[in-house]
Amino acid sequence: xxxxxxxxxxxxxxxxxxxxxxxxxxxxxxxxxxxxxxxINPFRVREDLPVGRQIPVVTIDGESRAxxxxxxxxxxxxFPDQLRLLPESGAERDELLxxxxxxxxxxxxxxxRYFPGDGLNxxxxxxxxxxxxxKTAQGGLPLALRLAWPYFVQRVTFVRRLLxxxxxxxxxxxxxxKIYRQFIxxxxxxxxxxxxxxxxxxxxxxxxxxxxxxxxxxxxxMDILDYPELMSWLTRMAPFVSGAPPLVPPxxxxxxxxxxxxxxxxxxxxx
Ligand SMILES: N[C@@H](CCC(=O)N[C@@H](CS)C(=O)NCC(=O)O)C(=O)O
Numbered sequence: 001x002x003x004x005x006x007x008x009x010x011x012x013x014x015x016x017x018x019x020x021x022x023x024x025x026x027x028x029x030x031x032x033x034x035x036x037x038x039x040i041n042p043f044r045v046r047e048d049l050p051v052g053r054q055i056p057v058v059t060i061d062g063e064s065r066a067x068x069x070x071x072x073x074x075x076x077x078x079f080p081d082q083l084r085l086l087p088e089s090g091a092e093r094d095e096l097l098x099x100x101x102x103x104x105x106x107x108x109x110x111x112x113r114y115f116p117g118d119g120l121n122x123x124x125x126x127x128x129x130x131x132x133x134x135k136t137a138q139g140g141l142p143l144a145l146r147l148a149w150p151y152f153v154q155r156v157t158f159v160r161r162l163l164x165x166x167x168x169x170x171x172x173x174x175x176x177x178k179i180y181r182q183f184i185x186x187x188x189x190x191x192x193x194x195x196x197x198x199x200x201x202x203x204x205x206x207x208x209x210x211x212x213x214x215x216x217x218x219x220x221x222m223d224i225l226d227y228p229e230l231m232s233w234l235t236r237m238a239p240f241v242s243g244a245p246p247l248v249p250p251x252x253x254x255x256x257x258x259x260x261x262x263x264x265x266x267x268x269x270x271x
Pocket of ligand 1: 018020053055066069104158
């Protein structure tokens with residue numbers, strides 16, 4: 001009698017709007033690994049997170065790892081028969097990891113500045129963030145805290161650290177233009193980053209940094225529409241990060257990302 005192989009139980013501990021956790025969410029969707037999301041309540045991190053104090057954490061059959069990029073490398077090790085996030089070795093792997101480094105150390109800190117943004121947007125996007133948290137985090141958030149969120153979030157230590165990194169001395173719109181063009185230059189004219197024909201770890205790390213804010217309706221998120229190369233790449237990426245659980249839960253989704261007109265053909269061609 002043959003025994004069917006056990007499917008490992010995979011859990012992603014996340015916040016719906018965490019740029020780092022959403023990287024890992026896209027890794028799992030791309031690899032088509034079945035998983036579930038545990039949306040942490042920011043006031044229960046110590047109690048509910050299996051290791052450490054930072055989101056994301058992934059648990060596979062009781063073994064837990066933190067930190068988005070090391071989690072990606074671990075997923076390739078643990079699920080070698082699924083699509084790979086990176087080539088096993090070689091110069092291309094190193095170059096792709098360098099781009100991921102730029103995403104983690106430059107694009108993501110900048111997102112913490114661009115969303116909320118300046119002036120009135122700081123408040124409106126701050127409330128948007130607390131509303132998404134309240135609708136997704138286990139146990140929700142008390143109303144008083146939701147109202148104070150735009151003030152409170154800017155004072156959280158790790159957010160302050162990221163905002164310092166993001167401060168390039170430029171006005172917000174110019175800074176965004178610079179960073180978006182730097183991203184486009186890393187496509188090297190190709191369908192995917194580094195001019196590759198298929199997505200890899202940094203494509204999956206970058207996708208949510210544009211899509212999350214757009215799909216949840218943050219003010220300023222529609223600026224991506226001014227960059228045709230960026231929009232074409234986002235459109236090509238969409239079929240690779242479809243699936244369940246969705247990157248943006250329906251309860252907080254206000255817009256859809258564009259899909260290729262013939263998405264199956266495009267996804268098939270690139271694989
Ligand atoms: N290097 C980590 C950074 C993760 C991170 O900063 N996560 C934030 C949420 S987006 C967090 O949990 N911060 C809490 C803290 O640093 O105390 C990664 O790539 O996963």
